Amino acid sequence: MNKASIPSSEPIQTQGIPNLALLIPMLSAIVAITPLAIDMYLPAMSTLASSFHSSVTTVQQSLSLYLAGYAMGMLTFGPIADRIGRRPLVLLGLTGFGLISLALAFVTSVEVFLGLRFIQAFIGAAATVVVPGYIKEVYGKNTAKGMSYVSLIMMLAPLIAPTMGSLILELGDWHLIFFILAFYASLLLVLVLTKLRMPSDTHSGARSQRSFFGAYAVVFTKPGVKLHIASGVMTSFAFFCYLTASPFVYMEVFGLDKSLFAILFSTNVGALMLANVINSRIVVKYGSRRMLKVSTLLATVAGLCLLSVNLLGLSYHFTVAALIPFMGFLGVMSVNADAIVLMKFQQETGTATAVIGTLRFGCGALAGPLLALFYTGTAVPFSALMLGAVLLVGLCQFLAHSQQKSL
Numbered sequence: 001m002n003k004a005s006i007p008s009s010e011p012i013q014t015q016g017i018p019n020l021a022l023l024i025p026m027l028s029a030i031v032a033i034t035p036l037a038i039d040m041y042l043p044a045m046s047t048l049a050s051s052f053h054s055s056v057t058t059v060q061q062s063l064s065l066y067l068a069g070y071a072m073g074m075l076t077f078g079p080i081a082d083r084i085g086r087r088p089l090v091l092l093g094l095t096g097f098g099l100i101s102l103a104l105a106f107v108t109s110v111e112v113f114l115g116l117r118f119i120q121a122f123i124g125a126a127a128t129v130v131v132p133g134y135i136k137e138v139y140g141k142n143t144a145k146g147m148s149y150v151s152l153i154m155m156l157a158p159l160i161a162p163t164m165g166s167l168i169l170e171l172g173d174w175h176l177i178f179f180i181l182a183f184y185a186s187l188l189l190v191l192v193l194t195k196l197r198m199p200s201d202t203h204s205g206a207r208s209q210r211s212f213f214g215a216y217a218v219v220f221t222k223p224g225v226k227l228h229i230a231s232g233v234m235t236s237f238a239f240f241c242y243l244t245a246s247p248f249v250y251m252e253v254f255g256l257d258k259s260l261f262a263i264l265f266s267t268n269v270g271a272l273m274l275a276n277v278i279n280s281r282i283v284v285k286y287g288s289r290r291m292l293k294v295s296t297l298l299a300t301v302a303g304l305c306l307l308s309v310n311l312l313g314l315s316y317h318f319t320v321a322a323l324i325p326f327m328g329f330l331g332v333m334s335v336n337a338d339a340i341v342l343m344k345f346q347q348e349t350g351t352a353t354a355v356i357g358t359l360r361f362g363c364g365a366l367a368g369p370l371l372a373l374f375y376t377g378t379a380v381p382f383s384a385l386m387l388g389a390v391l392l393v394g395l396c397q398f399l400a401h402s403q404q405k406s407l
Helices: 020-031 033-039 042-051 056-084 086-104 110-128 131-154 156-171 175-195 212-221 226-253 258-286 288-311 316-342 349-364 367-373 380-406
Strands: none
Touching: 020 033, 020 110, 020 131, 020 175, 033 056, 033 086, 033 110, 033 156, 033 175, 042 056, 042 110, 042 156, 056 086, 056 110, 056 349, 086 110, 086 175, 131 258, 131 288, 131 316, 131 349, 156 175, 212 349, 226 258, 226 316, 226 349, 226 367, 226 380, 258 288, 258 316, 288 316, 288 380, 316 349, 316 380, 367 380
């Protein structure tokens, strides 16, 4: 790759690395297998239930099983990637994901379907858990810039996946969804085999020599890491609160129809994407720590506005106006919190990614029960929980700053 094509203000490692115009979309497409596998089959839930002569609630358990399998896969494959290298894990993950997707297209019982969905997520995690490590290898201290690019592209997956699933159901039955997922994984596998050649894939000297549990011990005992991990986890909790509560808030509390809900939901995704574009442009100048602190402060202001308009019972226009910047600031907080953690490690990036991902999914799973616990029939609990999560991020950053000053 021509180094002259990269601005001098972006100290990206270029020797032996594929063209970024290909590498970043390829890594984003690998990460996108998770939202595609989750969201593409959602429109087919009732069709699946009828096909298996089962209930929709039983089929819905496949979503929880998928998330559980994905979390366990990350925990398993993160330290392995640090020890044997990232490339074998990408090949294993894409191959396994493709084969299980193909098998899912032929199942005839709901029990087998549920089991294969768990395995699909578990093996697919082998491919996705290594992506932040590759990003760090390319961008170094500007890892947040690369993470913004990946987040920007992969956000398209959950935005278009349900629509793709609905379109597929117009063209065929639910089996076609899993054939397409298998085809998608196969295309990525070919692309990885022919185009993904990173320096770390051939140089084993920089790989971790820690044992499986030793790698986790390094991550959890590294000074200055736990508070930043907690910041990312709380940010993710706020996201899950929005994802869980937004259909209820827009359609039940404010009485909006499905079409308007889809538009408003897409608008908030657009805010996340725009925030990642802005972050990618300015994080090199200001650094991830400052970006995290400023975005946390601004998210607090937006969160206070969101809570206030719902306490006052104002129309949905005010909730939308508060949510758009709020979601954007959450996007900036998320990528920078992750980048700060990843930059702390040279050889345990896979393990660190596994810890971040598992804690995020685990904490995010609490959003539904907590929203149910504080249910009032209004948007106040949803607003308060999102604001509370951001305030906890602010507390974590204050404590992290205090610790750094005391060193």
